Ligand code: ZN
């Protein structure tokens with residue numbers, strides 16, 4: 001979908017559909033008033049019949065409005081602008097694009113972005129993101145995918161000459177929307193297609209499409225040489241080869257320390273020998289959403305040509321039971337040289353991420369952001385509304401929380417106090433991989449070796465409702481409902 005900024009009067013601008021707002025109580029916005037005058041009060045007559053009250057996110061599509069250039073008019077309820085919030089503005093935009101995509105119009109002119117009671121740049125960015133979100137269909141595997149909507153181009157019409165900031169916001173939002181699309185598509189693909197090898201191919205494709213990205217893929221034998229015993233213990237039950245994927249984007253100077261993004265890439269999490277219950281196990285294909293996010297971000301960063309160095313590190317494998325699978329009670333040695341007693345094979349995310357984080361140190365990062373569906377306990381704590389965020393650097397945590405508020409994709413910080421550490425004490429190894437039900441998310445980030453490094457762990461809430469827990473060893477209480 002193409003986005004542009006236009007100037008023009010509502011009644012004269014040619015388009016398939018002019019979108020204008022109506023405030024609470026049926027009060028017409030400025031652009032709607034212009035259409036009303038040009039059409040000899042056609043709009044006023046419709047409002048008088050009571051079909052559009054201006055209730056937020058209500059819509060009414062009008063055909064054959066006389067005296068205007070647009071083929072259709074979409075009236076959108078804006079509510080009371082004094083009570084507008086980010087949430088209500090987004091609901092209005094969603095209703096707008098759903099209504100547009102239900103028509104056969106190929107293009108639309110939005111006159112309502114300035115009436116949302118929000119900053120113009122924010123509204124423009126969100127319009128692009130919402131347009132992509134409402135057009136997205138997870139049907140790539142249907143033999144006859146649903147026909148994509150007809151809407152191909154959207155103009156945001158502003159009364160004033162558009163500022164450069166607004167144009168830049170549109171381009172950035174379009175790149176972000178395409179990155180989010182890639183992330184969603186990877187997440188929705190079935191686990192027999194979206195394997196670790198498939199993720200590696202995606203990373204290579206990004207390098208092919210963008211000269212600024214270089215992709216490296218380590219195989220299991222390379223990981224063995226590096227001593228990644230923790231990561232390899234998770235893949236040992238699977239026939240699919242594990243991959244450690246690295247994408248390096250060089251948009252900054254040679255001396256600039258990179259931002260390293262680490263993404264959990266479990267392409268299917270059965271729980272392993274600590275098998276999950278069968279209900280909703282299909283959703284465990286989403287356990288690679290951290291990896292999908294890293295790929296989406298790298299693509300967006302390259303498209304935006306950000307003047308930064310950004311590295312993506314993706315440990316990718318399956319977690320399956322078999323005769324060669326890791327057993328509860330096994331002790332493995334991580335790349336950092338520490339031994340880990342695996343009490344529950346379903347707590348595997350931390351086992352792959354700890355080796356990926358140790359590996360990430362070789363890039364001498366400025367910051368590390370770790371993105372993972374880690375853990376079901378996070379959903380129990382925060383529900384499906386917000387992501388959990390854990391960090392050993394408060395300044396960075398504040399920046400990420402603020403960024404989340406800015407784009408209305410919010411996170412909530414959980415503590416990482418030292419007092420939680422003893423929950424991971426093991427009788428037989430340097431640590432164990434589960435810390436009990438209490439504070440199950442807080443004890444899930446890869447511990448100890450990584451604590452000293454400059455990093456932040458953003459634990460995305462799992463997409464699935466948490467199934468009941470597997471009984472773990474008595475001395476270690478079960479580590480929350482779903483360990484991931
Ligand atoms: Zn998992």
Ligand code: MN
Pocket residue numbers: 269271345346347348349483484
């Ligand atoms: Mn798991």
